[in-house]
Amino acid sequence: MSRPIDQILVVIIAVVAVLLFLAILFLVMVMYHSSRRKQMAREKLRIQEQYEKQLLESRLEIQQQTFHFISQEIHDNVGQILSLAKVELNILQQQLNGNGELVVSVRDNVGKAMTELREIAKSLNHDQAQHFNWQENLREEINRINKSGVxxxxxxxxxxxxxxxxxxxxxxxxxxxxxxxxxxxxxxxxxxxxxxxxxxxxxxxxxxxxxxxxxxxxxxxxxxxxxxxxxxxxxxxxxxxxxxxxxxxxxxxxxxxxxxxx
Structure with missing residues (x-):
């Protein structure tokens, strides 16, 4: 009688061992897939962050190129036009024998506009801004705001x-x-x-x-x-x-x- 019982116990132990092994295997597989999902999610987030960083760098580069172009346009074109206007106003004042108070006022305002445009062009220029004391540039920005009275x-x-x-x-x-x-x-x-x-x-x-x-x-x-x-x-x-x-x-x-x- 003891032999069949021993065989039954062996079978039961074997079944339990197999079930336990399957349970452990199942848990390992679940943990593995969970770990893989987390790893893939982290990798996806890393790629997305890298892409956004590269996109932002590209935007900044394009923006700096645009700033440089505007700076050159202000310096080369707008500045030259205002300089010519100031010269013409000086000639007009001489023709009016110094009586053109309005001309003097306009000339002074053109001069102020030229100074402001030079400062703006200087702050927009990438190469200049790299060598500037950025805090002094900021101080100039603050001064401009105070002068405007806004x-x-x-x-x-x-x-x-x-x-x-x-x-x-x-x-x-x-x-x-x-x-x-x-x-x-x-x-x-x-x-x-x-x-x-x-x-x-x-x-x-x-x-x-x-x-x-x-x-x-x-x-x-x-x-x-x-x-x-x-x-x-x-x-x-x-x-x-x-x-x-x-x-x-x-x-x-x-x-x-x-x-x-x-």
Whole structure:
């Protein structure tokens, strides 16, 4: 009697062992497929991020080429036309025996326009901007805004005097701050803005603050109106930085940018 029982036990043990093996095999297969899916998802995300980075780099390159073209056009064509107009106004004033007060006013305004256009052309030129002190360029931008009387603009520089940003980082940082200021001028309905820059050997921190009408950042980023904001975030990410937008309706906006010095 013991022999058949032993055989039954052996069969039961064998069946249990097979079932256990199949269960383990099933779990291993599930874990393997799950791991593969996660790996494929990560790879897909990596490829997508790489594609977006390359696309942004291409856009920036095209934009810089466009800026360079506009800069040359301002310098070569518009500047020459204004120079000729100024010469003609000088001749007209001489013909009027110095009595043309309106001519003098127009001539002075043409001179101011020429100066402004030269500054704009200089800031748009890629090669020039790489060698500029971007903070001084920004100071000039702030001065232009204050001269226009559109709103009151301020600039605070803190921390290290030496700039540790690379040339490409300087250029893109300058463009990002420019775009942030332009967004305020176009949309914020603000009476004042402040740009605060803190530099250390490890990082550069920038805050652009306004007292305007504010907005919902999430809604803007998810809609068509947020293209400018997305461009800012993408540009900052491209140079290894992080940008954060804090805003509430009726309470103004603060754009924070932090760029590490790798």
């Amino acid at each position: 709103l009151s603009a301020g600039l605070i520089l803190e921390g290290e005097e030496e700039c540790y940003l690379k040339d490409q980082q300087k250029l893109i940082t300058f463009r990002v701050v420019q775009e942030g200021i332009q967004n305020i001028l176009k949309h914020a309905k603000a009476s004042s803005l402040l740009v605060n820059i803190y530099q250390s050997k490890e990082y550069t921190n920038i805050m652009i603050i306004d007292n305007g009408i504010g907005f919902d950042p999430d809604a803007a980023l998810n809609g068509h109106s947020g293209l400018g904001l997305k461009n800012i975030l993408n540009r900052v990410a491209l140079i290894g930085g992080v940008a954060e937008i804090n805003s509430n309706t009726g309470k103004g906006t603060c754009l924070r940018i932090n760029i590490g010095h790798a």
